[in-house]
Amino acid sequence: MSSVKIELRKDQTDKIHTICDSFGNQEGELINVLHKSQETFGYLPAEVQELIAEKLEISAAKVYGVVTFYSFFSMTPKGEFPISICTGTACYVRGAETVLNEFKKQLEMEVGETRTDGKFSLSCLRCVGACGLAPVVQVGDKTYGRVAPDDVKGIIEEYLPAGL
Amino acid sequence: MSRIESFDALKKYREELNRIGDSIEEVQKEGGLVRIKIATATCSNAAGAGEIMKFMSDALDKRGVDALVTKTGCMGYCYAEPTIEVKLPNREPVVFGNVDLQKADLIIESYIKKGEMVDGVIPVNYKTIEEPYN
Amino acid sequence: MNLVKLTIDGKKVEVPAGTTIYKAAKELGIDIPILCYMDLKDLNIENKPGGCRICSVEVEGRKNLAPSCSTDVAEGMEVRTNTMRVINARRTVMELIISDHPKDCLSCAKSGSCDLQDMAIRLGIREIPGQEYAEMSTYRLDTSPSIIRDLDKCIMCRRCETMCNDFQTVGALHAVNRGFQAVVAPAFEMNLEHSPCTYCGQCVAVCPTGALTEVDHTGKVIAALNDPSKTVVVQTAPAVRAALGEEFGMKAGTLVTGKMVTALRQLGFDYVFDTDFAADLTIMEEGAELLGRLTRFLEGDKDVKLPILTSCCPGWVNFFEYNFPEMKEIPSTARSPQQMFGSIAKSYFAEKIEIDRKDMVVVSIMPCLAKKYECQREEFMVDGNPDVDISISTRELAHLIKQANLDLVRMDEEDFDKPMGESSGAGVIFGVTGGVIEAATRTAYEIYTGKSLEKVDFEQLRGVDGIRSASVDFDGQEINIGIAHGLRNARKLLEEIKEGKSHYHAIEIMACPGGCIGGGGQPLHHGDASILKARTKAIYEEDRNKPIRKSHENPYIKKLYEEFLGEPLSEKAHELLHTHYFDKRKKIFQV
């Protein structure tokens, strides 16, 4: 359940309507609509899902059922700098878990959380396909390869020069 | 480009492309045109292929080397990304691995300009569909 | 028909192509255990997600086990339902399911009628290996006016989802989350109150475990009966008498009207009345409304709203208030029989016995869970005092009777009290699909034509099809009648009206399969559709046995109008017996 309650502005509801219209308000395009909406809002708050349900004439429960099925969709806003640790097999055997633990320790947060200051969010992803560079960490669009636990502090500091 | 309306038209178009290709090779032979392909798949990009691509284009331009730099897909050598293929006139293409900015500079100065081999070459270790099997 | 020969446990059987292994085995008397599978044949409701895997069997030549509920037979197939491989797999899967299920059977609402419990007994489950360190999936408890969702007990059979979406098109419930946390829930895992739920209770009616149960109000009933300052009046809905016996081991379709009355009296209710009385009253009001609209329409009034829709079913009322609020002027304004009863009991009858309405407790016994919500609606209260105080289901009544050491089977048969216990056969058939409109037709015909009906039974209005239509000749005037049960079917008729394509003058809608006899508060049918059929038969039997078959001939109804209400649709009748509807299409999340 979303803990964040938001009120959509007129331009935001319009935007969702436009997205739904662009897919012909087709029920079968739900996943594409959700992708586009998440691209626009950064996440999929309940209010957005309700609007989509209304436009596509399906139940909000169904939309929520789909959103919670796919790991790509999120109901909480991501941090300004989303940190993703690849936990694919290649990264795992090359020590992704220790890197992940180091991030958790340094940031004092768990996977799936967004820090209260909104700076960082931490997530795991399954194979970015850069197995040659394992273990791999992504911060926003930037990819770090062959990351060792010792590198973690430095990576975080790149985004927080003033320290934690 | 207009639609290719028939299979014959495709064959003709292909011949035309071949002629252009041949003429590029001619130009290469005569004018010393260097052809460089840079692997730009997700893993290459993660390893910094974008940076290398930009550096190569700018540097070759600045240093007056006539070169054609294009993107290509994954060459398969993840362990040695970024990888680039350099084809000098009248030479077989050579693939260099682990190309950082320093290495890229070295490739330009030594291999491209002087034809001197640089370390870190990835040999061709596969057959193509043109080669006979067995 | 294409027949297929196969062998099951060494026995040969021949069945039509397209039959499942499960059904073919049944032909041979082999009862393969099932858990998630549910087939309500005549109602076209089939739930076969192939999810629980309890019904797995071995099929020669296949590398893994096959779910017999959803695997079709094939020519020459060799099936084994009882090899050690199958038995081990079935037990292990059952242990897995129970390992993620609470073990509070002693205080679980479903205890004793729980499919999962039965299966555990059948498979001889004694211990769950590794239970001490097995994580359980847990969820927030949700209590609504009618239904409790305790999803820790959900086994993902998806039956409720099928009922809520496919049969009812309500869309309150859907599978959410993934993997170990997957469960069936409303949008955003909010409470049912904040969903389009109509409280029809069909999810409860099919839930194999204690994940979905009714809110239990028997405690309140006991408290009321225990309070000497209260006069406790009880009303029983028509469908209850046709099903209550099942809870006491009686055959489905056994009528227990008289025994039920005795039991209620022995429980200590001061007055044992019949909701059927209020059903007759409903016919008087709704019939008058229908005739009024019809007459105006035939006289050329273009603004008149037709077809008129029945409004007895609270699940249906909730449905249109949420889904078709723009059409909220179309249904009859007549309150449901439960509410008419409460309103008359606490006015007319309270006056008669000279007590204040605040000292009267009206309890209703209903086949329905939406009735629990309905009686809590604000418009059915006077200064905060509800017309109906407590609504309990057939199942809850059975619990009460059992608690009081009463054996329904051996109980004497007694009659309802007067005046509100007298009813016509028309009031009885309110319990089945088509019954309300048949009752209305009996009365409307005679009032409209001024003639007496030769044949009271309108066979053309009966049946089990989801949508039925019939015309009744009102002395030269054709009256087109539509009937729907199940809200998916109701939706279709509503869409027709919306598009201006409806040719009906009157439509009857009931939310539950088969009408109230298949209500969410009835004894569980455990997927056996023949039970619903038997109950229907019983209702029509009760109608046939009644000396009075038409509502307007009920002498106590006549007396009620003479002494108190005046005439149908009078000002007083409006105040006490009619209502209005609300637009509930508000944002779920913003509630």
Add this chain to the structure above:
Amino acid sequence: MPEATLLANPVKKQIRIALRNCGVINPETIDEYIGKDGYFALGKVLTGLTPAEAIKVIKDSGIRGRGGAGFPTGLKWEFASKNNSDQKYVVCNADEGDPGAFMDRSILEGDPHSVLEAMALCGYCIGANTGYIYIRAEYPLAIERLKIAISQAREYGFLGNSVFGTGFDFDIHLKYGAGAFVCGEETSLIHSMEGLRGEPTLKPPFPAESGYLGKPTNVNNVETYANIPVIFLKGAAWFSGIGTEKSKGTKVFALAGKVNNVGLIEVPMGVTLREVIYEIGGGIRDGKAFKAVQTGGPSGGCLTEKDLDIPIDYENLIACGSMMGSGGMIVMDEDDCMVSIAKFFLDFSVEESCGKCSPCRIGNKRLYELLERICTGKGEMKDIDRLRNLSEVIKDTSLCGLGQSSPNPVLSTLDNFYHEYISHVEDKKCTAGVCRDLMEYFIVEDNCVGCTACARACPVGAITGERKEIHLINLEICIKCGACMEKCKFDAVILK
């Protein structure tokens, strides 16, 4: 020319068919694809072969699905072609979800047109005129290049109405996955395309009868399609001349883990794992000892030294307790704990189970819990029996391929590395030194200078020793927090 140092073995063990244009052409320029005989197969088939003849070519080539199960592609096409319908669909499964496999992404990024051409060919064969590529949303570059390729192909008329003037219409659209491994399963994928939860349904009906929107649908994965144009150009005989008796052609593997030359390779069916790991992969990193190679991703198993000389094909891998899968190949060395590896894969399966059927939803969770117990020293011998029974029942009763194969990593490690399980359970030791709970902190006498830093850091006073003398950790008191190891500047504290 002086000899340069080479980064790999120049032996040509590979043959590139599916990857033929990857790293060769510019994927954003259709002319380069045409320059490599691109769209010639489509032209040849549309103008010269009937659909039935074309399907026969694919059948004769012997190609089998490269997505995992290895179903004969020609047969699949034939089924779809024989189901009459007003509308049929061609679907490309590009929802590559195997952690550690990225060949499909590389093909789409390096040679998108080959897939488009193959889908059009398939459309012609089965009688479909609409195609969908279901691609992971996590592949932005591949999506970008596909979009470019589709628009170029439309511009040239290779997609659209009356391709090559033959009256054959075909177009391709994209649908996006959203992060659900189970969507690699055909029926789940189709539900996801329809905007639903990606839950599988029982087969039959197969997609060839009732697929997308209830219409006959052919689903193949990217690598399968990438082979198709070559088969038409070079002939079924050429293709079936490569590989083994039952597995024809090549297979692309994403070789990763503890080998020197991690990368994407394409080898003919029938090469051995030893050739792949040592000759192509350049052997194990840092001179460590080989322990196992995992193929088939979360559905596969771990193979050992004894399996290294078996020719790789569909049947042989299954016989060894693993599977081809989509082509992930992860090499492990002596430092990898096989119980932890099994746990890693189970963690994945728990996370990716859709939750529809109980054995997969609950069973995988229970398997994970058992492995967790074993890895943390709480395991008992009966847990190992339970692991095996549970694994077999989950395989036997699960609804779809995910659950039917998710216990494979457990079963194959139980078969091949039983001793590691035993040492975790009986001796409470993790010989690879991975399971922290089974390890203890020690002070290496040779390195300890007696600086007292460790003793001061220890929160429970488990370390004793005078200044400038060798310190000692009392294992009875130690809570394994690791503070001593962190503080020691002389590498004197070790975990073993």
